[in-house]
Structure formats: structure tokens, C-alpha cells
């Protein structure tokens with residue numbers, strides 16, 4: 001095989017079962033490997049290993065950073081090429097899709113040293129559901145991409161294995177479904193919904209702790225799926241052995257397959273994530289700006305993305321370019337003490353109700369009066385930005401609202417901040433007060 005320059009920008013990552021994970025620097029290289037080399041590589045690997053071996057190709061932009069001089073500005077991302085394995089996991093819209101966020105695909109996920117193993121394991125599972133690691137458990141602190149990978153697996157499988165049934169569920173929904181099924185005498189239906197699937201993706205499994213009956217039911221669901229080689233993937237904020245209020249037999253089952261953690265990303269990965277996000281939103285933000293944000297926000301990617309959104313919102317309101325001065329101003333407001341501060345939902349809700357002079361009952365109630373509804377949406381948005389609470393948990397704090405209502409509020413405020421200066425100022429001022437509370 002002749003040595004081609006672009007081949008130097010590829011890197012074998014790991015062997016997962018019978019799949020070789022190969023990282024490439026960019027979409028062009030991936031396409032070349034897929035179209036020109038896949039068959040040859042797979043044949044050679046299979047000969048060498050004495051068994052059928054597959055290739056999974058993924059994009060790792062850090063390979064560009066490692067091998068090429070830094071560029072000042074990244075052009076807006078090209079339109080996605082024709083779908084192909086892993087790298088383009090979410091570019092096809094999944095049929096009948098319900099709960100998978102279209103933004104959370106393998107293609108939009110940046111692999112770096114902090115998440116490389118989790119990414120590779122998720123890719124292996126998506127390539128060959130039920131045949132590599134089962135169950136796969138991805139754990140780590142909030143806001144680091146666990147849900148993103150779970151959805152990416154779902155999108156990928158729905159796109160490339162049309163006959164496989166995928167079910168994604170948060171543990172809160174699973175628990176509610178189960179409770180409703182019991183009270184409505186529909187447990188058989190519940191079981192069918194969760195056991196007649198080929199891939200079950202369960203988010204935030206730590207919320208099963210202390211829920212004895214749901215644990216019992218999940219134990220049987222797990223066994224049924226596992227015995228018939230159906231894929232189970234779970235996320236958790238802790239490794240199974242630290243899920244102390246979980247039945248030991250469940251904990252040990254969670255450890256059967258592969259457990260992989262996700263750590264906070266290093267500086268290069270944070271910059272690469274911001275760059276990708278900026279490109280996907282067609283924002284022109286120079287390297288200096290991205291580096292500045294990435295140097296200030298280090299532990300939570302949700303917050304990292306939130307900061308870029310706010311910078312973009314202010315630039316849009318001021319009708320100016322995103323530059324360092326503007327970015328510094330926004331981050332000063334966002335981080336009054338120069339660092340990341342996590343707060344609790346109660347503080348956010350109290351401060352919001354005081355700021356808008358409305359009662360807590362109104363904030364959590366059903367009133368559709370514009371000022372109250374807007375305050376409620378801002379409070380939900382800030383809970384998502386400043387706490388580690390999941391969408392269902394935030395919904396529960398706001399009078400038992402559905403997680404989709406919370407998501408709608410978050411997106412609405414996100415979108416409106418770049419158009420409505422009053423709203424931008426309110427959110428900024430309120431954030432500041434909350435962080436000083």
C-alpha cells in the first residue's frame with residue numbers, strides 16, 4: 001500500500017472485540033479511508049487476526065492539532081457528506097424518532113484524551129450492537145457528554161440497522177412508566193415496551209437508587225435482554241460500586257460488560273468543542289476568543305457551550321463581531337468571582353421570584369400571564385445552566401412539568417437572548433445576583 005500524506009493523519013485507537021477503532025483527522029480523510037481502503041484494511045486485519053475483523057472510523061480533530069500548525073480562523077463547517085459509519089452517525093434523521101436529540105451524534109462529538117475510551121466503546125457498541133460490550137456503562141460527572149454518546153449510539157443504530165428497535169429512556173421516565181403501569185394494571189404492556197427491543201439506552205441510572213420495586217423490575221428487564229444478546233447501555237454519575245443504594249445483584253450485573261469513565265476535557269479538547277459548536281452555528285469566533293473561553297471554563301461542557309452562546313447573543317445584539325473584549329465582558333458577568341460556581345435550584349428559584357417580584361407559587365404554577373411565564377422560563381434555563389440537575393428533575397421542581405417543557409424553555413431563552421436585549425440583560429443580571437447569593 002503506497003504511503004499517502006493524508007494517511008499520516010490517522011491513528012489506530014483500540015481494538016474492541018473484533019472491531020478496530022481508527023481515528024482520522026477530518027471528513028475528507030474519513031471518506032478516503034471508507035471508499036478506498038476499508039475493504040483492504042478489513043481483509044488484512046482479518047487475515048492477520050484469523051477472524052473476521054471490522055473497521056470503525058471516527059473523526060478526531062485533535063489529530064489536526066497534533067500534526068498541523070494552528071489556524072487562526074476555522075471556516076464554517078461544510079455541509080455533511082453522504083452518511084457513512086460512525087463519523088456521520090446522526091446526519092441521517094432517524095425514522096419515527098422521539099427522544100433522541102438530533103444534535104447529539106457521533107459526528108458532533110469531539111474525542112479527546114478525557115473521553116476517548118468512552119467514545120471508542122460507544123462506537124464499537126453502535127457498530128455491532130449486542131456483540132461487543134454488554135452492558136456498556138459510561139459514568140462521570142455532569143455535563144461531560146454521557147447523554148450525548150448515548151443518543152449518538154441511538155441515532156447510529158437507527159440509521160444503519162433499520163430493523164433494530166432502539167429505546168432511549170431516562171431513569172426518571174423509566175420509573176414513572178413503571179409506577180403508572182402498576183397503577184393502571186398495565187405491567188404486561190410495560191414489559192413489552194422495554195423488553196421487545198434490540199437496544200435499550202438508559203440515562204442516569206443512579207436515579208434507580210432506593211427505588212426498590214423499579215430495581216426489581218429492571219433486574220428482570222436486564223436479564224431478559226442480556227440473555228438474548230440484546231444491547232444495554234447505561235450512564236451514571238458514578239461507577240456501579242459507588243451506587244450504594246442499589247441492590248448488589250444489579251450492581252454486579254452493571255459490571256459485567258465494560259465500564260468506562262469520562263473526565264473533564266483538557267484545554268485542546270475544550271477548544272475543539274467550542275470550534276465545532278461555533279462552526280455548527282456559523283459563528284465567526286477567532287482562536288483567541290475560543291482559547292479564552294476554554295481557559296476560563298474547565299469542568300463542565302454544558303457551561304462551556306452556554307458561555308459561547310451568551311457571547312454570540314451579545315455580539316448579535318450589538319451587531320458587532322465576536323472579539324476578545326466582548327468575550328471578556330460576558331465572562332466577567334458570567335463568572336463574577338473569576339471561577340465556575342455551581343448553585344442549587346432553590347437559590348435560583350428564590351432569586352428569580354424576587355427579581356421579577358412574583359411569588360414562588362406563580363413561578364411553579366400554571367399561570368400563562370406573560371411576565372410570569374417568561375420568569376419561569378428564565379428560571380428553568382438558569383437551572384439547566386447553573387446546576388447539575390437533569391431536565392426531568394428540573395421539571396419536577398417547577399410543579400411537575402414534563403422534561404420536554406423544560407427543554408422548550410431552555411431553547412427558547414437560548415434563542416431569544418440574541419434578539420431581545422432586555423431579556424439578555426435580565427438573564428445576565430440575574431445570573432450575577434444568583435452567583436453572589
Ligand SMILES: Nc1ncnc2c1ncn2[C@@H]1O[C@H](COP(=O)(O)OP(=O)(O)OP(=O)(O)O)[C@@H](O)[C@H]1O
Pocket residue numbers: 104108109110111115140141142143144145146147148149237273301302305388389390
Ligand atoms: N466531547 C464532546 N463533544 C461535543 N460536545 C460535547 C462533548 N461532550 C459534551 N458535549 C456537549 O455538552 C453538553 C452536555 O453534555 P451531556 O448532556 O451529554 O452531559 P452528561 O454527561 O450527560 O451530563 P448530565 O449527567 O448532567 O446529564 C451537550 O450539549 C453535549 O452536546
